[in-house]
Amino acid sequence: MAKKRVWLHPDGVARDYQREILKATRQLNKEITSAYGDIRFDGWQDDLTGIINALEAFAKRIFNPVIEKLPSFFALTSQFNDRQWRIIVKGGTGVDIPASQAAIIGLTKAPASSGVLGVDAYRAERWLAEMQANWVAQNVALINSISADQLSDMEQIVRRGVMNGSASSVIKKQITDRYSVSESRAKLIAIDQIGKANAALTQQRQKDAGVDGYIWRGVLDQRERQIHIDREGKKYKWDSPPRDGHPGQPIRCRCYAEPDFSNSVFNID
Ligand SMILES: [Zn+2]
Numbered sequence: 165m166a167k168k169r170v171w172l173h174p175d176g177v178a179r180d181y182q183r184e185i186l187k188a189t190r191q192l193n194k195e196i197t198s199a200y201g202d203i204r205f206d207g208w209q210d211d212l213t214g215i216i217n218a219l220e221a222f223a224k225r226i227f228n229p230v231i232e233k234l235p236s237f238f239a240l241t242s243q244f245n246d247r248q249w250r251i252i253v254k255g256g257t258g259v260d261i262p263a264s265q266a267a268i269i270g271l272t273k274a275p276a277s278s279g280v281l282g283v284d285a286y287r288a289e290r291w292l293a294e295m296q297a298n299w300v301a302q303n304v305a306l307i308n309s310i311s312a313d314q315l316s317d318m319e320q321i322v323r324r325g326v327m328n329g330s331a332s333s334v335i336k337k338q339i340t341d342r343y344s345v346s347e348s349r350a351k352l353i354a355i356d357q358i359g360k361a362n363a364a365l366t367q368q369r370q371k372d373a374g375v376d377g378y379i380w381r382g383v384l385d386q387r388e389r390q391i392h393i394d395r396e397g398k399k400y401k402w403d404s405p406p407r408d409g410h411p412g413q414p415i416r417c418r419c420y421a422e423p424d425f426s427n428s429v430f431n432i433d
Pocket residue numbers: 382388389392411412417418419
């Protein structure tokens with residue numbers, strides 16, 4: 165009997181993404197703190213517009229390196245996921261499948277067929293480039309929303325504060341209190357988006373192999389939500405997801421889909 169393996173989560177990539185996005189968010193917060201000192205309340209309206217514009221330009225510069233790393237974060241997640249998939253296939257069926265050819269950087273010609281997967285024998289994974297492009301676009305929008313939302317909140321705080329005649333110390337506190345909101349949001353984006361990429365890759369790779377269903381598996385730690393714990397060991401079909409999605413799709417979900425190979429190209433009973 166083949167040995168059952170746990171499908172590991174790409175925690176390393178999630179940590180790297182989180183570190184980069186958090187670093188940029190904190191730099192923006194620091195810049196806002198120093199810009200705040202430039203607002204003179206006698207001519208605050210002109211000052212504020214100029215300062216917000218400067219902060220927008222700063223944010224663009226500071227988040228750009230994170231945006232440039234997005235394709236690589238996705239590629240690393242894909243490679244990690246592919247290794248897990250091959251280990252799980254080997255454990256569940258005894259079959260060695262070749263690595264995803266699309267995931268191998270620098271590959272220029274199609275390799276010889278492994279003769280294993282009838283659906284996609286070369287594992288060329290032609291869907292991978294489009295999945296990556298969509299994920300990157302989605303993440304660019306999320307990253308841009310961090311600074312856009314924060315600066316628009318800051319603008320409102322200052323306008324409201326000046327209109328109400330609030331002390332500048334009160335206004336400043338409201339602005340700095342908002343920093344932690346951006347930081348938690350940045351952390352969540354990184355963790356959640358790597359999880360979603362991982363879940364999408366798992367689903368597509370199983371479908372490529374003709375796997376039509378899976379067994380719900382969770383980490384079963386204290387962070388896992390009760391409704392997912394209740395699904396432990398139960399069978400689901402890929403074309404009929406539970407209400408909140410397949411494993412790994414709900415926010416912060418670390419569950420995974422253990423493939424049911426019975427109807428797959430591997431012909432396992
Ligand atoms: Zn879960």
